[in-house]
Amino acid sequence: MGMKVYGTPQATNVARVVMILEEVGAEYEVVPVEFGTELKSPAHLARNPFGQIPAFQDDDFMLFESRAISRYILRKYKSDLLHEDNPKEATLVNVWLDVEYGQYNPPAGVIIYNALVKPIIGQVVDQQAIDNNLEKLKKVLEVYETRLSQCKYLAGDFISFADLSHFPCTYCIMLTQYKSVFDSYPHVKAWWEAIMARPSIKRMVEIMSA
Numbered sequence: 001m002g003m004k005v006y007g008t009p010q011a012t013n014v015a016r017v018v019m020i021l022e023e024v025g026a027e028y029e030v031v032p033v034e035f036g037t038e039l040k041s042p043a044h045l046a047r048n049p050f051g052q053i054p055a056f057q058d059d060d061f062m063l064f065e066s067r068a069i070s071r072y073i074l075r076k077y078k079s080d081l082l083h084e085d086n087p088k089e090a091t092l093v094n095v096w097l098d099v100e101y102g103q104y105n106p107p108a109g110v111i112i113y114n115a116l117v118k119p120i121i122g123q124v125v126d127q128q129a130i131d132n133n134l135e136k137l138k139k140v141l142e143v144y145e146t147r148l149s150q151c152k153y154l155a156g157d158f159i160s161f162a163d164l165s166h167f168p169c170t171y172c173i174m175l176t177q178y179k180s181v182f183d184s185y186p187h188v189k190a191w192w193e194a195i196m197a198r199p200s201i202k203r204m205v206e207i208m209s210a
Contacts, residue, residue, distance in 0.1 A: 003028040006044070007053030009207045012112070012168035013066040014054040018207060019167055020070040023200040024077035067097060067165065074161060081161040092155040096162035103140050107133035108169040115176040134181060141185050148187035152194070163195055167204065
């Protein structure tokens with residue numbers, strides 16, 4: 001049966017999983033799931049009980065939650081992106097994954113939803129929400145700038161899943177007029193350019209642009 005990802009790669013959480021599959025060179029199939037009724041269908045709820053995407057299947061093993069799925073894939077393919085052979089480095093990877101989930105993605109997600117998604121689905125853009133969350137994102141980027149002035153990547157002088165996990169939301173912001181928010185943070189920009197140079201990320205740009 002092999003590995004299947006349920007969802008659309010243009011969705012940030014699905015993109016995270018597809019990115020990791022590309023990173024390890026795995027064979028996989030993306031199974032589209034329509035937004036709306038299909039997300040709440042019995043078939044999809046059996047894959048993801050919250051009625052969200054992604055869902056993931058590896059033969060008879062089912063998973064949901066994009067970071068958990070990604071960790072599973074990295075472990076299965078014995079990738080060094082988790083640095084689990086070094087407890088301190090592995091913990092730092094987890095710290096910055098937590099930061100990405102709890103500090104970076106919330107304001108980024110509001111900006112993306114208003115700037116990219118709402119115009120597509122015909123909803124009114126909440127400019128005040130964008131402005132408020134740009135300020136929140138700037139405060140986060142100030143912390144990142146300090147960290148990345150001390151080491152090349154977030155967990156240290158080695159790239160990890162913590163860095164790559166930032167790709168989906170950051171890429172989407174870069175598609176908006178608000179991409180200039182990064183211009184004030186040269187170390188963050190250099191970090192982003194290093195991420196974008198990876199073959200798996202170049203492939204993701206192709207996939208997400210399709």
